[in-house]
Amino acid sequence: MTSDATPGGPLDDPDYRAGVVELLGLLCFGELSAVEELNQDAQDAPDLATKVQIQTMAAAEWGHFEQLRDRLVALGEDPFAVMESFGATFGRFHGRTEPSDWLEGLLKAYVGDGLAADFYREIAAFLDAETRQIVLETMSETGHSEFVVDQVREAIEADPRVAGRLALWGRRLMGEALSQAQMVVAERDALTALVVGAVDRPGGFDLATIGRMFTRITEAHAERMARLGLDA
């Protein structure tokens, strides 16, 4: 099996490689961050069965984290140094989206997981085969979202006022996610060039393409909210 990391592969281009390393660091931190949020949710779970369900979701995200970290190590990078640089981004996002209860925590996990998966799937199109495969594998549906859908729907059935509050919460999550994504784009030249600035690279985005991408991501978010019985 030939590797894209071997001499002559796409990772020989230092700009491309820097972008891939930043992307993997971003994903890696995102997974670790998802694990920590789910651990917190598990602590607040109303019963043992639910707690175990949430920890099962956390274990799936942890497996993804390990794959991404191992890829960074295979590329000769210190995964923690690369991740560290995204601490502020995730700190801001989580600081502004602290769930006030169990349901808000669940919704955050569901919305965040969905948005991340959509976004990274879009980006995957611009990656070398090996990196793309890892990104797609780690972003694959963990198959646990039905659990969240059931919990939220039950809560709304028990108290219909919950729907309005959670719909607002979903909009806030989406707004903060987009706002942090914009800051990453503004701060991260190598990562941004991977998809946006690659004018001289076939397949690079133009502004219209970016616009369509965000439309697709927003629509997918609205569909996910609708599955919960919530307005986006």
Add this chain to the structure above:
Amino acid sequence: MTSDATPGGPLDDPDYRAGVVELLGLLCFGELSAVEELNQDAQDAPDLATKVQIQTMAAAEWGHFEQLRDRLVALGEDPFAVMESFGATFGRFHGRTEPSDWLEGLLKAYVGDGLAADFYREIAAFLDAETRQIVLETMSETGHSEFVVDQVREAIEADPRVAGRLALWGRRLMGEALSQAQMVVAERDALTALVVGAVDRPGGFDLATIGRMFTRITEAHAERMARLGLDA
């Protein structure tokens, strides 16, 4: 492969089976509880690399939890119902041994993991082959204790007064663990009969045997503390 759970196997004895189910429930809750404590420790970790190291320990304990839970399911039990009944025991233990900082959390994980492994290894001798194999597998060293040893030794080197405080903490952990173990013995007839009350079963414990077992467990605890540079 023949199964001990098939007709004619040791699990056909309803008293023995009840004891095994209680034991698995106890172990299961213990593993879940360890995962939650480690998640908490990871949150307090001083840096990303340490956080990831702690989450790796939690992931290993989670794997053990899944094996034990699956065994309960294979025995036709509702794992959550069985676990639930041990909630008060673990709640008391953790309520009385709330770590006041990162090092106390680490030491608790190390001491707790070691004590549990010693205790369950002793009990394993009285189990049918299948149950014994699962207990021994899930209680095997997760191989992460070197990490704790290094962290504690470094902390003591940086500030020798830490050693006195942590030695006291280790004694408190041991005392509370023994006290909760005694309550389990007092409350759990089926579990206790598995090892103690089985006068009519070959291999059952007498009081002298129990005494020797506790001596072995206490000695192993002292050795673990000594590896940290702490008095037991």
